[in-house]
Amino acid sequence: MSRIVFFNRFYAPDHSATAQILTDLAEHLAGQGRPVTVVTSRAIYGQDQGLLPPHEMRAGVDILRIWTPKRRGGMVGRTAAYLAYYVAAFIAALRLTDRSIVLVVKTDPPLLSLPITLAAAMRGGRVVHWVQDLYPEIAAAFGMNTAVGPVGELLRSLRDWSFRRAARVVAIGNLMAGRVAAMGVPRDRIVVIPNWSDDRDVLPSAIRSPALRREWGIAADAFILEYSGNLGRAHEYDTLLGAARLLAGRDDIVFLFVGGGHMLDQLAARVADLAFTNFRFVPYQRRSRLSESLGAGDAHWISLRPQFEGLVVPSKVFGICAAARPVIAVCAAEGELNHILAPGESCLTVAPGDAAGLAKAITTLADDRAQGDRIGAAGRTMLERHYSRAAAFARWTAVLDDAAADGATRPR
Numbered sequence: 001m002s003r004i005v006f007f008n009r010f011y012a013p014d015h016s017a018t019a020q021i022l023t024d025l026a027e028h029l030a031g032q033g034r035p036v037t038v039v040t041s042r043a044i045y046g047q048d049q050g051l052l053p054p055h056e057m058r059a060g061v062d063i064l065r066i067w068t069p070k071r072r073g074g075m076v077g078r079t080a081a082y083l084a085y086y087v088a089a090f091i092a093a094l095r096l097t098d099r100s101i102v103l104v105v106k107t108d109p110p111l112l113s114l115p116i117t118l119a120a121a122m123r124g125g126r127v128v129h130w131v132q133d134l135y136p137e138i139a140a141a142f143g144m145n146t147a148v149g150p151v152g153e154l155l156r157s158l159r160d161w162s163f164r165r166a167a168r169v170v171a172i173g174n175l176m177a178g179r180v181a182a183m184g185v186p187r188d189r190i191v192v193i194p195n196w197s198d199d200r201d202v203l204p205s206a207i208r209s210p211a212l213r214r215e216w217g218i219a220a221d222a223f224i225l226e227y228s229g230n231l232g233r234a235h236e237y238d239t240l241l242g243a244a245r246l247l248a249g250r251d252d253i254v255f256l257f258v259g260g261g262h263m264l265d266q267l268a269a270r271v272a273d274l275a276f277t278n279f280r281f282v283p284y285q286r287r288s289r290l291s292e293s294l295g296a297g298d299a300h301w302i303s304l305r306p307q308f309e310g311l312v313v314p315s316k317v318f319g320i321c322a323a324a325r326p327v328i329a330v331c332a333a334e335g336e337l338n339h340i341l342a343p344g345e346s347c348l349t350v351a352p353g354d355a356a357g358l359a360k361a362i363t364t365l366a367d368d369r370a371q372g373d374r375i376g377a378a379g380r381t382m383l384e385r386h387y388s389r390a391a392a393f394a395r396w397t398a399v400l401d402d403a404a405a406d407g408a409t410r411p412r
Contacts, residue, residue: 001033001034001035002100002101002102002126002400002404003034003035003036003037003100003101003102004026004029004034004035004036004037004101004102004104004400005036005037005038005039005093005096005097005101005102005103005104006022006025006026006036006037006038006039006104006105006106007038007039007040007089007093007103007104007105007106007112007116008022008038008040008106008108008112009040009041009043009081009085009108009109010040010041010043010044010045010108011023011026011038011040011063011065012058013044013052014043014044014045015044015045015284015287016045016230017195017229017230017315017316018106018108018132019045020287021195021196021315022038022106024196024198024389025393025396026038026061027058027059027060027061028393029396029397029400030059030060030061031059031060032397035062036060036061036062037061037062037063037064037096038061038062038063038064039064039066039089039092039093039096040063040064040065040066041065041066041068041081041084041085042054042065042066042067042068043068043081051068051070052065053065054066064092066085066088066089066092067084067088068081068084068085069081069084081109082109082110085109085112086109086112086115087115089112089115089116090115090116090118090119093115093116093119093120093123093125094119094122094123097119097120097123097124097125098123098124098125099124099125101125101126102125102126102127102128102167102400102403102404103116103119103120103125103126103127103128104127104128104130104400105117105127105128105129105130106130106132107129107130107131107132107133107134107135108132110133110135110136110138110139111135111136111155111158111159113127113129113159113162113163113166114158114159114162116162117161117162117165117166118162120165121165126167126403126404126406127162127165127166127167128166128167128168128169128170128399128400128403129162129163129166129168129169129170130170131169131170131171131172131176131180132172132195132312133311133312134176134179134310134311134312135155135159136152136155136156136159137156137179137311138234138308138311138312139152140152141234141305141307141308141311142233159183160183160184163180163183163185164183164184164185166185166189167189167402167403167406168189168190168191168399168402168403169185169189169190169191170191170192170193170396170399171190171191171192171193172192172193172194172195172313172315173192173194173310173313173336173339173340174192174336174339175309175310175313175335175336175339176192176310176311176313176336177190177192178310179310179311191395191399193392193395193396193399194313194315194318194340194387194392195313195315195318195392196315196318196387196388196389196392197318197319197321197322197383197389198290198322198389199318199322199383199384199388199389200389201290201291202290202291202294202319202322202323203291203322203323204295204322204323204324204376204377204380205291205292205295205323205324207295208220208224208295208296208297208298209292209293209295209296211292212289212292212293212296213296216256216280216282216296217280218254218256218280218296219252219254221252222252222253222254223252223253223254223298223299223362223365223366223369224254224255224256224296224297224298224299225253225254225255225256225297225298225299225300225301225328225362226256226257226258226294226296226297226298226299226300226301226325227255227256227257227258227259227300227301227302228258228259228293228294228297228300228316228319228320229258229259229261229316230259230260230261230264231257231259231260231261231262231263231264231267232261232262232263233262233263234304234305234308234311234312235263235303235304235305236303236305236330236352237263237266237267237270237303238353238355239303239330239350239352239353239354239355239358240255240301240303240330240358241267241270241271241274241355242355242356242358242359243355243356243358243359243362244274244276244278244279245274245355246355246356246359247359247362247363248276250278250363250366251278252366253278253362253363253366254278254279254280255276255278255279255280255301256279256280256282256296256297257279257280257281257282258282258283258284258285258293258296259283259284260283260284264281268281290319291322291323294319294320294322294323294325295323295325297325298325298326298365298366298369298372299325299326299327299328299362299365299372300320300325300326300327300328301328301329301330302314302316302317302320302327302328302329302330302331302337303329303330303331303352304329304330304331304332304335304336304337305352306331306332306335306352309331309332309334309335309336310336313336314329314331314336314337317329317337317340317341318383318387320379321341321346321376321379321380321382321383321387322380322383323376323380324373324376324377324379324380325372325376325379326346326347326348326365326372326375326376326379327341327346327347327348327375327379328347328348328349328350328358328361328362328365329341329347329348329349329350330349330350330351330352330354330358331349331352332351332352333349333351337349340387341379341382342378342382345375345378346375346378346379346382347375347379348361348364348365348375
């Protein structure tokens with residue numbers, strides 16, 4: 001049985017989404033009796049202090065935490081952390097890899113596929129790329145000039161080379177899979193496996209987490225539009241603020257943000273400037289409280305800027321569906337969320353910039369709680385039929401078995 005070696009900058013006990021998804025899969029495979037190693041950093045996402053131990057066994061997974069510089073803020077600190085992980089992960093891949101090994105490479109830090117594919121080519125290992133986002137295209141969408149010039153073209157060429165050498169490339173959405181195919185990766189080596197939620201522990205509840213509402217100072221009968229997780233640069237909140245202005249007279253509607261992220265700090269500052277009193281910001285909750293936290297909302301808001309379609313996928317939607325809460329999505333009509341959900345049945349969708357449309361969607365559910373319950377129940381049914389964690393694990397097991405049987409990575 002081939003050893004599976006995962007590469008990602010964060011792993012349990014880290015609370016970030018990619019770390020949690022990786023932990024789920026690694027521990028599942030280890031529970032099947034497969035030898036599993038995770039090569040990760042010693043850092044916790046978003047924390048300035050403290051480093052995790054360099055080595056431990058956790059739930060049958062052998063965790064190798066490679067050298068990590070002390071955290072520094074800003075671009076300099078982020079670049080230093082990336083470079084340190086690239087170098088240390090490349091050395092670890094050289095040391096760990098032989099023809100019996102399958103290397104599974106995630107995309108944190110960006111372009112991690114390059115050093116790990118190079119190590120695999122030198123040592124004869126097989127590579128599976130697990131694509132959570134696509135760089136340098138994301139940097140170009142952010143408007144970084146270097147990502148659209150000669151440097152960007154070079155990075156794309158090298159990234160495409162690494163993907164074409166892979167035994168399999170796993171994309172987390174259909175639009176993303178189309179972008180991977182455009183790199184020249186044969187379709188028979190591209191697999192779509194969406195991320196998942198722990199649908200065994202995140203369960204529907206008829207009550208709206210009254211203990212958390214009291215803790216957060218929110219009335220038991222308020223209508224909560226919730227956002228849970230990291231609010232990053234691929235999301236936009238201007239449409240939400242426009243809707244909040246239109247709903248200024250609705251004291252029964254509360255906008256709740258649970259989590260963190262670069263854009264969340266900006267949003268909180270804008271809310272303070274606008275003197276909105278119906279916004280609440282609370283930190284990430286323990287994973288053991290995820291079901292209760294997601295259940296606090298009457299509906300959940302998700303957004304994705306149209307230029308990021310196919311580059312990232314708002315996978316938090318699966319946790320919302322697991323909790324049987326309706327989704328209000330601010331996204332492109334042809335976007336990934338409309339590939340996953342059934343608009344009008346398991347979500348309501350609004351075009352970016354349509355603040356009046358978003359305000360109407362919010363008031364529709366605030367004034368008809370039973371409709372929200374129906375939409376939430378439809379989302380849970382859809383999840384159980386198509387996007388359960390068990391189904392994702394079964395597909396991953398098949399991918400890894402196929403990759404192990406394929407032999408060494410093949411140049412293209």
